[in-house]
Amino acid sequence: AGFVPKSAQPEVMLGALQLILAGGVYLPPQVLGPGTRRPDSNPESQSPLNTLTDRQIEVLRKALKGAPNKVIARELDISEGTVKSHLSSAFRVLDVRNRTEALYAAARLGLTI
Numbered sequence: 001a002g003f004v005p006k007s008a009q010p011e012v013m014l015g016a017l018q019l020i021l022a023g024g025v026y027l028p029p030q031v032l033g034p035g036t037r038r039p040d041s042n043p044e045s046q047s048p049l050n051t052l053t054d055r056q057i058e059v060l061r062k063a064l065k066g067a068p069n070k071v072i073a074r075e076l077d078i079s080e081g082t083v084k085s086h087l088s089s090a091f092r093v094l095d096v097r098n099r100t101e102a103l104y105a106a107a108r109l110g111l112t113i
Contacts (some may be wrong), residue, residue: 002026023092024051048093049109057111059086064103064113 002025004016016026049057055076062072069087073080091097094105106113 003028019051022048022051023095024089047109048095049106049111051093052090056086056090059083060090060102060106061111061113063087063099064106 002016002020004013004026005028008016008028012028019026052060059072059076062075063069063083067075069080069083072083076083091102094102094109096102096105103113
């Protein structure tokens with residue numbers, strides 16, 4: 001799922017399709033606002049982590065440190081539902097089902113906690 005503007009360059013479209021095939025959702029940065037990451041157009045250097053926003057990675061790091069959703073929500077001044085949404089997106093991109101699998105996948109991809 002996603003949205004690619006007609007004016008998008010071919011490499012942006014390719015990156016968006018790769019993200020979608022990996023289970024992510026692509027929206028152009030101008031729609032998402034600040035703090036977003038663009039899919040890398042070079043398939044060899046593409047890491048699933050590059051498709052996550054800064055906020056999703058921040059929430060993922062806190063979860064992998066063992067913080068419950070309620071604490072993460074309070075610390076980041078967001079709702080618990082938003083925390084769950086960020087974690088769900090991160091789990092989908094990492095192709096994992098829970099925090100334990102996410103910890104292993106994140107370590108394998110070089111994410112420092």
